[in-house]
Amino acid sequence: MSTYPTTVPPTRPELSSQGPKSRPARWIELATSPDHKVISLLLVSAAFGSIFLAALELLLTRAQLAIPENVFLNAVTFDRLLSVYGTTSIFLIALPLVLGLLYYVVPLQIGARGTALPRLGQIGLWLFIFGGFLLYGSFLFTPPEAGINPLPPFSELAFTPNNGVDVWIGATGLVTLGLLLVAIDLITTLHNLRAPGMAWRRAPFFAWAARIVTCLFVVVAPIFLAAITMLMLDRRYGGGFFAGSEGGSPILWQHFSNIFFTAVYMIVAVGFLAAIAEIVQTFTGREIQGRKTVIGSLVAIAVVGTLAWTQNMVTAPIPSGWKYYGMIMSIALIVPVGLIFYNLISTVAASDFHMRAPLRFALGALSLASLGLAVEVIHSTVAIGTQLSETYDAWAATHFALIGFVLFGGFAAISYWYPKMTGVQLNEDRSRISFQVMFLGAVVALLPLFAAGLEGQVTDAYRFYGDQGVDVWNLIASIGTLILFVGVVLAVGNLIKSREEEPAVTPDPWGGDSLEWLALSPPPAHNFDVLPDVRSTRPMRDIREAVRRRDSEATAASESQPVA
Amino acid sequence: MAPVLLPRSRKPVSLLTALAAALVGLAASATPAMALSLNPEAGSPGIEKVNTLHWILFVVLVIVVVAVNLAILRAARPRTRHHVRAEGKAPSQLKVGIGLGVVAVAIFVTATVFSDKSREVPASVQTVAGLDQGRPLPIRTTGQQWLWRFDYPNGAFSYRRLVVPTGVTVALGLRSIDVVHGWNVPSLTGKAQAVPGKTNTVYFRADEEGVHKGRSSVLNGQGYSTMQIEVDVVSPQEYESFIAQQKADIQDAQDTVEKEIASN
Numbered sequence: 121m122s123t124y125p126t127t128v129p130p131t132r133p134e135l136s137s138q139g140p141k142s143r144p145a146r147w148i149e150l151a152t153s154p155d156h157k158v159i160s161l162l163l164v165s166a167a168f169g170s171i172f173l174a175a176l177e178l179l180l181t182r183a184q185l186a187i188p189e190n191v192f193l194n195a196v197t198f199d200r201l202l203s204v205y206g207t208t209s210i211f212l213i214a215l216p217l218v219l220g221l222l223y224y225v226v227p228l229q230i231g232a233r234g235t236a237l238p239r240l241g242q243i244g245l246w247l248f249i250f251g252g253f254l255l256y257g258s259f260l261f262t263p264p265e266a267g268i269n270p271l272p273p274f275s276e277l278a279f280t281p282n283n284g285v286d287v288w289i290g291a292t293g294l295v296t297l298g299l300l301l302v303a304i305d306l307i308t309t310l311h312n313l314r315a316p317g318m319a320w321r322r323a324p325f326f327a328w329a330a331r332i333v334t335c336l337f338v339v340v341a342p343i344f345l346a347a348i349t350m351l352m353l354d355r356r357y358g359g360g361f362f363a364g365s366e367g368g369s370p371i372l373w374q375h376f377s378n379i380f381f382t383a384v385y386m387i388v389a390v391g392f393l394a395a396i397a398e399i400v401q402t403f404t405g406r407e408i409q410g411r412k413t414v415i416g417s418l419v420a421i422a423v424v425g426t427l428a429w430t431q432n433m434v435t436a437p438i439p440s441g442w443k444y445y446g447m448i449m450s451i452a453l454i455v456p457v458g459l460i461f462y463n464l465i466s467t468v469a470a471s472d473f474h475m476r477a478p479l480r481f482a483l484g485a486l487s488l489a490s491l492g493l494a495v496e497v498i499h500s501t502v503a504i505g506t507q508l509s510e511t512y513d514a515w516a517a518t519h520f521a522l523i524g525f526v527l528f529g530g531f532a533a534i535s536y537w538y539p540k541m542t543g544v545q546l547n548e549d550r551s552r553i554s555f556q557v558m559f560l561g562a563v564v565a566l567l568p569l570f571a572a573g574l575e576g577q578v579t580d581a582y583r584f585y586g587d588q589g590v591d592v593w594n595l596i597a598s599i600g601t602l603i604l605f606v607g608v609v610l611a612v613g614n615l616i617k618s619r620e621e622e623p624a625v626t627p628d629p630w631g632g633d634s635l636e637w638l639a640l641s642p643p644p645a646h647n648f649d650v651l652p653d654v655r656s657t658r659p660m661r662d663i664r665e666a667v668r669r670r671d672s673e674a675t676a677a678s679e680s681q682p683v684a
Numbered sequence: 685m686a687p688v689l690l691p692r693s694r695k696p697v698s699l700l701t702a703l704a705a706a707l708v709g710l711a712a713s714a715t716p717a718m719a720l721s722l723n724p725e726a727g728s729p730g731i732e733k734v735n736t737l738h739w740i741l742f743v744v745l746v747i748v749v750v751a752v753n754l755a756i757l758r759a760a761r762p763r764t765r766h767h768v769r770a771e772g773k774a775p776s777q778l779k780v781g782i783g784l785g786v787v788a789v790a791i792f793v794t795a796t797v798f799s800d801k802s803r804e805v806p807a808s809v810q811t812v813a814g815l816d817q818g819r820p821l822p823i824r825t826t827g828q829q830w831l832w833r834f835d836y837p838n839g840a841f842s843y844r845r846l847v848v849p850t851g852v853t854v855a856l857g858l859r860s861i862d863v864v865h866g867w868n869v870p871s872l873t874g875k876a877q878a879v880p881g882k883t884n885t886v887y888f889r890a891d892e893e894g895v896h897k898g899r900s901s902v903l904n905g906q907g908y909s910t911m912q913i914e915v916d917v918v919s920p921q922e923y924e925s926f927i928a929q930q931k932a933d934i935q936d937a938q939d940t941v942e943k944e945i946a947s948n
Contacts, residue, residue, distance in 0.1 A: 196906060271863070271903075273862065273863045273880055274903070274904055436877045436884075437876075437877060447795060447796075447799075451788050451792045452788060454784055454787060455781055459780060465756055468759035469759035483756055487752075490749055490756075494749050495745060498745055501791075501795035501798075502803070503734045503737050503795065503799040504737060504738050504741070506875050507734050508738075510902065511901070578866075578900070580903040582908075584909070
């Protein structure tokens, strides 16, 4: 039982309908609901379920790499687990988690009573679900085995003559198409259904992130869909887009896929940096220092970061101008990323705050991502990129940044909005323990791999040899992955357990600034009974002040009345 | 109503502090270990430049990461409810942005200078038979699942093991007959992809005799982890005798096979 009181008396009965307690929805209602909250709850739940699966797959591959020349897994099984791990991390965790959270929270934040094109979101959810089932259903026959980014010609039919790559194309295509529809719905909502007075200059960080992320996704998702369609034509219908022997170019695929995967990286960074900004603003009780700079920096990260895709192709036979261009764009990211870190950390440093699960996870995310992003800058230089790309040094850098953003940022966001989504608080003690175990696990699992990568250990190989001098680093990393896995199990378990055990909370348990805290927890289907005029960047603070002023006036008026 | 007051957790941030301190401590203590393993021996002038650049950026990295994490630690430090920080005037966004921009430009200039130097084609300081004056020694390098084939200028070839002379600039013309392969000899050339239909040329000059090990670095199927590379750097005389011997052996084998075919 939590030691923290999680309820305060209801404060604004006139603003939200305190209707009768709703019964739990039947599965058919969940499956057919066009409500953005139901759709995104399913997306986010799928993402957290997939976090467990990805952690399990990572643990199995790390178990194989614990000792040199291990025979725990054979090459094919290892390649399959590796491919499914990478595909799960990007398509079933990172993207649905970002877009699901945005799709839940942002219509509430901008004061919309629903989304503009609800059926589009519903189709999107179902395409996503089919994609997920296709990927994991493939374990019944042939899972993908050509890696997270299956490079042609290796992924052509001649060299991978089983269904694995077809499954990969189908699953990633369905997921990308589904999330693209969700993004289109979100864009339309953002531009048409904002509450009176909710100008863009007053929109919260997360709403800005939704605008940036959805626009970026609408640009890059069709590129990826086109690329996998070409690959499908190559494999099954006699196309020659990527086959060098038939006049196609394998390099074309590398451009397409790297544009998409780099953009996904930026989508994740923008989405969770904005979520962290929201959390910092709420818990410190003061507006983020340099609000306009932070928003401008989020835009810059999305645009400049995506344009840096060629830094992932530094070993490919492309003109060196492309490589220097990628380096310029990557190094330019120092400015917006640095400004965001500076403003977020100074806001926390200058304030008095309550350290609760969301803020703890948010600071942990910044800590891990700072290391990952700094190493990424080093790797983006042409000389060091040719030396260290495709080693565990690069792998660990990417994982520090993405585990920081997706795992820690994801748990920061979910523990922040959990009371809004479920009506109960996340258990604070269990959150703290899971944070500590996950943080320890992430550091122990990833830091030694920098050393292994500098020794030259390449990624994706199912075994390594004793003469490489990387035995001890791999062993420590495998132990760390076990700790990380335990942490993930604790954290995901906490999400499930808290819903049954914890007491109900009021609509605004944190004293937040944006409009989602005006709605009931969980919000009714129509989100709001009454919408206020938005007059500042912090509408909920305005409402609290107005209510307080009115209450004190009412008290003063009743005191001035003579007692009859 | 004031923002809802929530009680602080029992030990508000002490464990976060401990963990972040552990991260900083691990980063600091891992630094010497990692520094020792930064490509200890550079076998060619190009890789020396890469290592120098890595050293510079590595020091910048450690300073930046330790500073950011200490700032996070300081910000997350437990403090009493009524303790409010004295608020100095924060530097303007523009100043911080310009500061970061200066850092970015400095890193960019350093990285460009060293990247250019590391990619320069070095001049040969020695010569071997069959080498055109002023031109690098061309060795056609072909990747296939799951080994490398090296074709020397005199018609000799070898698999898996490349033999090059010291002091002579070598041009490895990387190509592939099946899938994309990753050429990767960290101490001599760094990485380059061998892509079917294209030739990706890697130049290097090895100055000292010795053996350099490498491994393919692009996933290319079940034999990926066994696809290894060994580069033997030998004196020009030894190189000449090696390719002569190799050519003679190949000719012998060819003759034997032809004789057997003829006799059958």
